[in-house]
Amino acid sequence: MIKINNLDFAYKNTQVFRRISLEFQKGNIYGLLGENGVGKTTLLKLICGLQKPQHGEVTVDGFVPSERKPEFLQNVYFLPEEVITEDTTPEKFIKKTGVFYPRYDYELFNKLMKELEVDLNKKFNELSHGQKKKALLACAMSLKTDYLFLDEPTNGLDIPSKALFRKVISQYCNDETTVIISTHQVKDVENLIDPIVILDRDDVLLNASFSQITEKIFFEYGPERLDNAYYTEMLPGGYINVMRNVNNEESNINIEALFNAVMKNKETIKNLMK
Amino acid sequence: MDFSKNKPIYLQIYDLICERILNDEFRSGDRVVSVRELGIELGVNPNTVMRSFERLQNKGIIATKRGIGFYVCENAREMILEEQKTEFLETEVPEFFKKMEMYGISFEDLIKLKDNR
Amino acid sequence: MNNTLNINRLGKVIKYDGASFFHNLSLTLIILWAIPVALWLIASLTPNDGHMEAYMRISMIESLTKILLILTPAALYKSCNDARKGIGYAMMPASALEKFISMVFYCAIAAPIVYIAGALAVDSILALFGGPYEGFAIAGYFNQYEQIRNVFETNMMMNPEEFDKYTSMMTPAWIIFSDIFSVLMLSSIFMFGNMIFKKRKTGKMIGIIVLLIILFLIVFVNYVTNHRTMFTYMDADNAEEIIKRFIYIMIRVAFVVEIVISVVMLWLTYFKIKTQKY
Numbered sequence: 201m202i203k204i205n206n207l208d209f210a211y212k213n214t215q216v217f218r219r220i221s222l223e224f225q226k227g228n229i230y231g232l233l234g235e236n237g238v239g240k241t242t243l244l245k246l247i248c249g250l251q252k253p254q255h256g257e258v259t260v261d262g263f264v265p266s267e268r269k270p271e272f273l274q275n276v277y278f279l280p281e282e283v284i285t286e287d288t289t290p291e292k293f294i295k296k297t298g299v300f301y302p303r304y305d306y307e308l309f310n311k312l313m314k315e316l317e318v319d320l321n322k323k324f325n326e327l328s329h330g331q332k333k334k335a336l337l338a339c340a341m342s343l344k345t346d347y348l349f350l351d352e353p354t355n356g357l358d359i360p361s362k363a364l365f366r367k368v369i370s371q372y373c374n375d376e377t378t379v380i381i382s383t384h385q386v387k388d389v390e391n392l393i394d395p396i397v398i399l400d401r402d403d404v405l406l407n408a409s410f411s412q413i414t415e416k417i418f419f420e421y422g423p424e425r426l427d428n429a430y431y432t433e434m435l436p437g438g439y440i441n442v443m444r445n446v447n448n449e450e451s452n453i454n455i456e457a458l459f460n461a462v463m464k465n466k467e468t469i470k471n472l473m474k
Numbered sequence: 475m476d477f478s479k480n481k482p483i484y485l486q487i488y489d490l491i492c493e494r495i496l497n498d499e500f501r502s503g504d505r506v507v508s509v510r511e512l513g514i515e516l517g518v519n520p521n522t523v524m525r526s527f528e529r530l531q532n533k534g535i536i537a538t539k540r541g542i543g544f545y546v547c548e549n550a551r552e553m554i555l556e557e558q559k560t561e562f563l564e565t566e567v568p569e570f571f572k573k574m575e576m577y578g579i580s581f582e583d584l585i586k587l588k589d590n591r
Numbered sequence: 592m593n594n595t596l597n598i599n600r601l602g603k604v605i606k607y608d609g610a611s612f613f614h615n616l617s618l619t620l621i622i623l624w625a626i627p628v629a630l631w632l633i634a635s636l637t638p639n640d641g642h643m644e645a646y647m648r649i650s651m652i653e654s655l656t657k658i659l660l661i662l663t664p665a666a667l668y669k670s671c672n673d674a675r676k677g678i679g680y681a682m683m684p685a686s687a688l689e690k691f692i693s694m695v696f697y698c699a700i701a702a703p704i705v706y707i708a709g710a711l712a713v714d715s716i717l718a719l720f721g722g723p724y725e726g727f728a729i730a731g732y733f734n735q736y737e738q739i740r741n742v743f744e745t746n747m748m749m750n751p752e753e754f755d756k757y758t759s760m761m762t763p764a765w766i767i768f769s770d771i772f773s774v775l776m777l778s779s780i781f782m783f784g785n786m787i788f789k790k791r792k793t794g795k796m797i798g799i800i801v802l803l804i805i806l807f808l809i810v811f812v813n814y815v816t817n818h819r820t821m822f823t824y825m826d827a828d829n830a831e832e833i834i835k836r837f838i839y840i841m842i843r844v845a846f847v848v849e850i851v852i853s854v855v856m857l858w859l860t861y862f863k864i865k866t867q868k869y
Binding site for chain 2: 227228229363365366367370371373374391392393394410411414419421435440450451452453454
């Protein structure tokens with residue numbers, strides 16, 4: 201479990217987090233949402249130990265990430281957004297990297313590379329952006345760490361690859377794993393992420409599972425715009441109204457609409473979800 | 475599979491399994507596809523699939539057996555049909571009545587329509 | 592689980608770093624190996640039959656090794672403190688100590704050994720052809736001081752007994768030991784430079800060293816001019832004696848300074864690996 205308690209973090213002179221606390225429970229695929237620049241990547245870096253909090257604690261299964269102990273690191277993998285072009289082939293890369301990870305599975309790597317249709321003998325810098333991304337995803341998954349952090353993983357993937365990505369992540373997840381996917385391409389990970397964490401400038405607006413959300417919030421798909429809705433948006437064939445769930449009805453979450461509703465009613469929804 | 479937008483995904487997956495049972499894809503006593511397999515097939519969060527399975531279990535449509543996983547209960551078919559019938563009567567029929575009224579269709583018209591078929 | 596040093600894991604780090612060793616260093620090695628060959632060619636083609644003695648060639652190889660030591664850290668570990676490209680290095684499941692040992696192994700041990708072995712092999716092959724290179728360069732290693740002594744002697748700069756007095760500590764063991772520390776010092780300075788600078792790592796470190804030397808010289812000259820009285824007793828008769836004594840002290844001071852700088856730089860490099868943020 202990842203515990204963040206009273207965390208303060210700032211880069212030189214920009215405050216990123218101010219006294220935030222949140223938890224990530226294992227067995228889940230978290231969606232980390234937020235506008236550009238709110239600190240999604242920074243949060244992942246703090247959890248990985250690439251950055252150190254100025255105040256407060258971050259612990260992962262009791263480990264302090266910034267100590268970067270091997271025992272901690274061998275159970276964590278972070279795939280950054282920017283594709284790093286190692287001057288080597290994915291095959292050679294995974295062979296030298298895999299040895300550090302106790303559950304590393306070369307067969308799985310091979311299988312994923314085949315499924316994702318990446319040539320494993322071409323060098324990273326000879327692959328297209330999408331291919332690189334897929335190759336790195338295959339590498340990340342074959343290490344089979346309990347903690348997997350993906351920063352904008354679907355950027356640059358084509359449509360069939362995105363569908364494949366969802367399948368592959370679904371397959372990755374088990375009772376022991378914690379996957380955190382940071383993204384603003386919500387459509388790509390719809391039905392895959394649950395719970396959802398929404399970050400704002402130095403704050404956490406939401407950290408709730410789908411069932412917790414639908415308990416409190418109702419998504420009405422209808423022919424008209426409703427005035428008492430938190431947020432309304434036109435969809436093909438009608439409107440979606442995000443409202444308070446007063447009749448205790450179950451509805452289907454539209455993550456994009458939820459995100460917009462939260463951004464427009466920060467305090468209201470924060471209090472509602474408490 | 476394309477999910478529709480106004481029903482929770484877990485209920486849509488619930489419906490999907492009921493449909494597969496009605497289609498005899500899973501017969502009573504058979505092992506149902508595993509949560510994992512279905513999650514991968516649909517590209518959906520396994521926890522969501524688990525929620526569908528829990529509902530199926532609560533309704534007595536599927537049950538768990540040690541070492542096997544989920545299997546289809548003996549009277550699953552009947553229960554699904556019963557549930558769908560109730561839903562039909564409770565939601566679709568009132569809607570249907572509303573539309574009959576709106577378009578001015580009488581019950582006699584309906585009977586005629588049925589006889590002509 | 593031992594989170595500080597595990598031999599098995601250290602082996603994995605060494606293997607990991609080694610995977611790109613030749614790939615990243617081959618060009619530098621080839622150029623530095625080619626220089627003695629080029630000199631040999633030039634010497635062979637020019638009409639005068641000047642010889643290059645073994646001790647001169649060995650000191651040339653030594654100088655080229657120093658250039659290699661300066662270039663190696665940035666060639667092998669350029670991206671390890673990069674905010675983006677260094678993430679893989681930081682997240683590699685090994686301790687900072689293991690990563691550090693591997694870094695020292697490649698920069699201060701493997702690279703010079705590979706270079707020197709290659710350079711001596713090249714030199715031996717060239718020596719077999721005859722011409723300007725005579726005898727094996729390695730033979731010049733332990734008698735470098737003897738050679739210098741001969742130069743002194745033939746030029747009447749110092750009588751041989753006195754020279755021996757000041758270089759008595761320079762036994763073969765001492766030569767090896769002091770060379771090891773000068774390698775370590777140079778290497779550790781540039782390893783540290785590689786960890787603190789993000790761009791133009793080697794150039795910046797050289798700049799800093801040059802600045803420090805200039806600063807030191809200014810202070811030194813200032814000191815000497817301000818304490819002229821101390822040196823007033825220096826006249827033609829005892830000047831030589833004082834200079835000799837100065838050299839005698841400096842050899843020993845330099846040795847201590849080398850050790851101190853090496854230790855400090857190595858510790859700072861380790862500390863940077865451990866605490867680098869990305």
